[in-house]
Amino acid sequence: MTRRVLQLLIGLPLYGFGCGLMIDAGLGVDPWTVFAEGLALRTGIGVGWITNIVGLLVLLLWIPLRQRPGIGTLLNVLLVGTAIQATVTVIPPVHGLVLQVLLLLAGVVVVAVASGLYIGARFGPGPRDGLMTGMHARLGWPIWVARLVVEVTVLITGWLLGGTVGIGTVVFALGIGPLVHVALPLFDTARTRGPGRIPAARAETA
Known part of the structure; x- marks a missing residue:
């Protein structure tokens, strides 16, 4: 339990830190952060605080879907956006393509490691x-269809609001799955519970 709690409390802020690095790179971010950036531009509220607010609103959508949050779900709403806000406040945007690419790649890798940590802790998605x-459970949609519909919707909406879409968005989309696939087995706490352990968790992102 101690290991699981530590993974959760390290993984969630680390996830936000990685997202913040991607924002500072200025080459494009993941769909949900594009959405948060667009809302931040329109409201004047920091992108990290918007991330927390969006997370809370999305959590309310769980009610008609009859989903039950875990402690990890609730802490996700509180910590990820706060870490994003702290990162973009402390670390200024970089300039020059080489530095931007390096910061982007660092951000994607950090997000992947952080995903392995908090998902592997198994305190809820x-x-x-x-x-x-x-949506999969209640509507019968395949998970990949639900993910595609939701993420394309928030990506387009965020882009129309002024969020940053670019090569970084593509790099994240193509790279995060394979990287989390590598990171998750390293931190999956279920792998150390003996013969009765449950299978390794499906790779997910925040």
Whole structure:
């Protein structure tokens, strides 16, 4: 239990830190952060605080889907956006393509490691992943269809609002799955529970 709690409390802020690095790179971010950036531009509220607010609103959508949040889900809403806000406040945007690419790649890798940590702790999915699994359970949609519909919708909406879409968005989309696939077995706490352990968790992002 101590290991699981530590993984959760390290993994969630680390996830936000990785997202913050991607924002500072300025080459494009993941769909949900594009959405948060767009809302931040329109409201004047920091992108990290918007991330927390969006996470809370998404969590409310769990109610009609009859999903039950875990402690990890609730902490996700509180910590990820706060870490994003702290990162973009402390670390200024970088300039120059080489530095931007390096910061982007560092951000994607950090997000992957952080995903392995908090998912492997098994305290519940993030609000966005729970939305997609809830749609699968209640509507019968395949998870990949639910993810595609939701993420394309928030990506387009965020882009129209002024969020950053670019090569970083593509790099994240193509790279995060394989990287989490590598990171998750390293931190999956179920792998150390003996013959009766449950299978390794499906790779998810916040």
